[in-house]
Amino acid sequence: MAIEIRHLRQFLAVAEELHFTRAAERLHLAQPALSAQVKKLEEELEIQLLIRSTRAVQLTASGEEFAAKARIAVEAYDDALATAAQLRGGGAGHFSLGINPRMQPRIRMGILRRLEAISPRLTLDFVSESSVRLVSAVIEGRLDAAVVVAPTHTATLRSVLVRNSPLVAALPSTHPCATADSVTLWDLRDDEWILPSANVFASNSMMQTLCLEAGFRMKVSTKATSNYDEDFIAVREGNGIEVVPENFAPARVSDDIVFVPIESATIPIYMIAQASNESRALGAVFKAVVDPDKKLASAATTAAAAI
Incomplete structure (x- = not known):
């Protein structure tokens, strides 16, 4: 007979129990069938593994040595199966996730x-880049997925909502609302808004839409910025204000800038991936990214299947 892993398990059960009846019960087999299988194993190996008597079973010296090796083989087999299951479930390897450089460490x-x-x-390997570059990296396959502010709908990409981030206003400390517990968008209607370059922050049009819905047209500052450091320098110098997702606001920039929550104003955050990516690793990362404290969390399993 060809020796299979089940034959090793059967022999090990007998070797550990030193009793055919107990070993058979453990394996949910009939005792005569188990005895016959172990006998066939001995014949195949051409060595005596057991010393049998009417009352007890003992291992021969060869049986003890074979049992030790068989145990290693069975454990290695089980470990290989567990590893395969982990791989099928996205449980092993590396996954690259693009994020906004401003995403808070917490x-x-x-x-x-x-x-x-x-x-x-x-x-999980984080890669920090601007939203536009993150989208390109996912399309080109240089990133497995990315978390971005604006949804991306193309034939090759799919976007899934992962959280709604409240907005906060970055204000100079001299601003009339700087000491307020919160503000509304309407409170900011007379301010000039500092908007990052479109290739840095992809939510500019979404911000403009929020202002229109609040009843005013955003006044865009002429002080255009090309990177995140320049944004706060412009705010500190009194050239305008900036509104950012709470998740992207640093805890502190300087004494000259304060962050004030904006009432009833949120912006959606999406996770994007190639439409052809059906790995379970993607689903696992999505579940980790989705906001655990919001209603979105309850739909994480369903949405993970979609992405």
């Missing part, structure tokens, strides 16, 4: 913590 740490619980053998 958000990143929360994602890593949840992913550790979901898929502990999957390593």
Whole structure:
């Protein structure tokens, strides 16, 4: 007969129990069938593994040595199957996730913590870039997925909502609303808004739409910026204000800038990936990215299947 892993398991059960009846019960087999299988194993190996008597079973010296090797083989087999299951479930390997450079460390740490619980053998690598560059990297296959502000709808990409981020206003400390607990968009209607270059922050049009819905047209500052550091320099110098998702607002920039929550104003955050990506690793990362404290979390499993 060809020796299979089940034959090794059967022999190991007898070797551990030193009793055919107990071993058979453990394996849910009939005792005569188990005895016959072990006998066939001995014949195939051409060595005596057991010393049998009417009352007990003992291992021969060869049986003890073979049992030790068989145990290693069975454990290696089980470990290989477990590894395969992890791979099928996205539980091993590396996954590259593009993020906005402004994403707060606490958000990143929360994602890593949840992913550790979901898929502990999957390593997540964060890549910080502007939204436009993140989209290009996903399209070109240089990133597995990315978290961006504006949704991206193309034939090759799909976007799934992962959280609605409240907005905060970055104000100079001399601003009339700087000491307020919160403001409305309407409170900011007379301010000039500093908008990052479109290739840095893809939500400019969404901000403009929010202002129109609040009843006014945004006044755009002539002080255009090309990077995030320039934004806050412009705010500090009194050239305007900036509105950003709370998730992207630093805890502190300087004493000259304060962040004030904006009432009833949110902006959607999306996760994008190639439409052809059907890996379970993608689903695992999505579940880790989705906001655990919002209603979105309850739909995470359904949405993960979609992405």
